[in-house]
Amino acid sequence: xxxxxxxxxxxxxxxxxxxxxxxxxxxxxxxNGLSLSAHDGRVTGLIGxxxxxxxxxxxxxxxxxxxxxxxxLVDGVDVAQNRMLAQRQLGxxxxxxxxxxxxxxxxxxxxxxxLHGAEGAALEADIDELVERLGMADFADRLAxxxxxxxxxxxxxxxxxxxxxxxxxxDEPTNGxxxxxxxxxxxxxLEMKADGHCILLSSHIxxxxxxxxxxxxxxxxxxxxxxxxxxxxxxxxxxxxxxEVFVRVLGKHVDQGEATP
Amino acid sequence: xxxxxxxxxxxxxxxxFKKELRDHTRDRRxxxxxxxxxxxxxLLVAVGLSIAGKTLxxxxxxxxxxxxxxxxxxxxxxxxxxxxxxxxxxxxPDDKEAAVRDGxxxxxxxVPQSARGQDRFTVELITNLGRVDxxxxxxxxxxxxxAYNEMIAEQKARDAGLAEGYGVPIKIKRTNVARDANIAVxxxxxxxxxxxxxxxxxxxxxxxxxxxxxxxxxxxxxxxLAPVERWVLLLxxxxxxxxxxxxxxxVNLAAFRLFMGAAVTASxxxxxxxxxxxxxxxxxxAVPLMMIAVALQxxxxxxxxxxxxxxxxxxxxxxxxxxxxxxxxxxxxxxTDLNVAVPVLGQMLLINQLVSEQALxxxxxxxxxxxxxxxxxxxxxxxxxxxxxxxxxxxx
Numbered sequence: 001x002x003x004x005x006x007x008x009x010x011x012x013x014x015x016x017x018x019x020x021x022x023x024x025x026x027x028x029x030x031x032n033g034l035s036l037s038a039h040d041g042r043v044t045g046l047i048g049x050x051x052x053x054x055x056x057x058x059x060x061x062x063x064x065x066x067x068x069x070x071x072x073l074v075d076g077v078d079v080a081q082n083r084m085l086a087q088r089q090l091g092x093x094x095x096x097x098x099x100x101x102x103x104x105x106x107x108x109x110x111x112x113x114x115l116h117g118a119e120g121a122a123l124e125a126d127i128d129e130l131v132e133r134l135g136m137a138d139f140a141d142r143l144a145x146x147x148x149x150x151x152x153x154x155x156x157x158x159x160x161x162x163x164x165x166x167x168x169x170x171d172e173p174t175n176g177x178x179x180x181x182x183x184x185x186x187x188x189x190l191e192m193k194a195d196g197h198c199i200l201l202s203s204h205i206x207x208x209x210x211x212x213x214x215x216x217x218x219x220x221x222x223x224x225x226x227x228x229x230x231x232x233x234x235x236x237x238x239x240x241x242x243x244e245v246f247v248r249v250l251g252k253h254v255d256q257g258e259a260t261p
Numbered sequence: 262x263x264x265x266x267x268x269x270x271x272x273x274x275x276x277x278f279k280k281e282l283r284d285h286t287r288d289r290r291x292x293x294x295x296x297x298x299x300x301x302x303x304l305l306v307a308v309g310l311s312i313a314g315k316t317l318x319x320x321x322x323x324x325x326x327x328x329x330x331x332x333x334x335x336x337x338x339x340x341x342x343x344x345x346x347x348x349x350x351x352x353x354p355d356d357k358e359a360a361v362r363d364g365x366x367x368x369x370x371x372v373p374q375s376a377r378g379q380d381r382f383t384v385e386l387i388t389n390l391g392r393v394d395x396x397x398x399x400x401x402x403x404x405x406x407x408a409y410n411e412m413i414a415e416q417k418a419r420d421a422g423l424a425e426g427y428g429v430p431i432k433i434k435r436t437n438v439a440r441d442a443n444i445a446v447x448x449x450x451x452x453x454x455x456x457x458x459x460x461x462x463x464x465x466x467x468x469x470x471x472x473x474x475x476x477x478x479x480x481x482x483x484x485x486l487a488p489v490e491r492w493v494l495l496l497x498x499x500x501x502x503x504x505x506x507x508x509x510x511x512v513n514l515a516a517f518r519l520f521m522g523a524a525v526t527a528s529x530x531x532x533x534x535x536x537x538x539x540x541x542x543x544x545x546x547a548v549p550l551m552m553i554a555v556a557l558q559x560x561x562x563x564x565x566x567x568x569x570x571x572x573x574x575x576x577x578x579x580x581x582x583x584x585x586x587x588x589x590x591x592x593x594x595x596x597t598d599l600n601v602a603v604p605v606l607g608q609m610l611l612i613n614q615l616v617s618e619q620a621l622x623x624x625x626x627x628x629x630x631x632x633x634x635x636x637x638x639x640x641x642x643x644x645x646x647x648x649x650x651x652x653x654x655x656x657x
């Protein structure tokens with residue numbers, strides 16, 4: 001499968017980087033100096049409890065929010081400076097899939113392809129390829145109303161990938177899916193990684209994180225509290241189970257946070 | 262990278278515009294609002310007009326009316342005069358005041374016993390002027406009694422050897438310049454406020470659904486991830502709302518012409534409504550009004566936090582421009598260079614003029630069109646500014 005391969009790209013900074021991001025909403029400090037980088041050909045996991053600032057960080061990367069301080073770069077493009085150029089390099093699966101109930105699966109993908117400037121026979125060929133690759137043939141021409149969560153996710157993925165983005169942001173990609181659908185999504189992520197894509201994902205499922213991620217960033221209270229490969233983090237924590245690492249790292253951080261006046 | 266990239270904003274605008282049209286032509290609520298609702302107002306008004314037409318059928322003066330009377334035998338000359346003018350009599354009910362109040366009888370005439378053999382006496386009429394049907398009978402009775410009064414006064418003056426006309430120094434001759442059966446014209450005057458009300462309602466569902474509705478359903482965030490300028494998104498959505506507003510207005514105006522035309526054909530006395538050309542012109546004159554209606558709807562929709570909140574505010578919005586229109590039904594205002602420059606009011610005055618079959622002043626049309634279009638553009642710019650706010654995009 002050649003769809004979305006990035007093996008022949010010649011950019012110098014093919015990745016997602018965020019530097020010292022801070023963002024607050026009225027009285028809530030959502031991000032507090034978060035930095036990370038996600039490289040091509042690997043899956044980077046942004047891991048943290050609810051409210052840690054993961055979704056806010058994603059929203060700044062894909063240009064929906066503007067950081068109070070710091071910056072987000074997508075393939076070297078500062079998102080705040082050139083949102084639309086950065087968005088062309090990004091495919092995003094937000095946590096809320098948000099489909100149009102009166103459009104078919106195929107019409108969703110076509111709509112977003114057109115918004116990215118694609119058109120004509122080339123776009124239709126890409127849609128056909130995505131329909132086949134994501135296993136959507138059975139429902140591609142059905143209205144989205146009444147889709148299962150798995151079907152919704154496939155449409156949302158097709159929508160995110162139709163413009164052949166170099167970088168993918170996946171917010172809870174298997175949230176609410178059954179076992180078979182989760183496995184299919186995980187296989188797809190590994191396939192995209194093998195194609196050289198830069199993938200940044202968040203997940204609460206530690207077995208999934210362990211199976212997919214090459215690099216992890218543990219986030220708590222809006223900043224990175226631990227980074228490294230899963231093996232490095234396991235070694236640092238002295239435990240084999242990644243979930244235990246999560247509990248120890250974040251527990252320790254929370255204790256320190258509470259001790260700080 | 263893709264080999265086929267259309268980088269123009271117009272292409273992106275058309276993509277969103279076409280999607281919104283496709284999406285909402287599949288939406289039963291949008292279609293109901295655009296195609297069925299605009300027929301209801303005209304249907305009701307036409308039914309009213311038809312009933313009025315039936316009431317006026319034939320020459321009312323030639324029709325017999327029956328009046329409940331008490332003691333009319335005390336004034337035989339008056340009785341004969343009334344009879345000669347097609348007025349017939351019946352016994353008044355015992356509870357005469359209650360009967361008139363309840364509408365069981367239109368009026369009761371009482372001639373006192375003291376009138377017997379007298380030239381001058383008082384006639385009492387028990388009336389209920391709160392009812393339109395009573396008004397007509399009472400007015401005819403009053404006119405007939407007045408004519409009798411004048412006739413007796415003239416006769417007395419002649420008997421006394423006075424010059425002709427002495428008994429009634431001032432005679433009133435009325436020349437009514439209104440079109441015949443102006444009850445129909447009254448109904449036609451209701452068209453402008455109702456059309457304007459519909460203009461402010463036609464695209465409202467689409468305006469809410471494509472903005473705050475998308476946000477509520479979570480589809481706005483994925484949309485905003487596409488590389489499209491925010492103002493282009495809002496303009497495309499406004500364009501789709503405009504199309505639905507225009508369709509609504511078209512259906513509304515056509516329904517008014519069709520239903521009212523049908524209502525008057527059943528009556529000999531009702532004047533026909535203005536022609537199709539007038540209604541077509543009213544549509545053209547109303548275009549800036551549709552633009553400002555959509556701009557207002559969009560600006561309200563993008564600042565509200567939920568669909569429910571937007572529905573409440575936008576449900577009230579049509580009342581604001583329709584109110585001056587309703588006032589003008591009873592208290593007409595003539596267009597001037599100054600008042601047509603007031604956004605919305607200008608179009609209202611022009612549509613009023615059209616419906617009254619008066620020629621439009623081209624200068625007034627230009628002033629009203631420019632003023633309302635510019636206002637619509639300013640309101641849209643404000644809405645586009647609000648649409649860029651972070652709060653607009655973030656669910657939860």
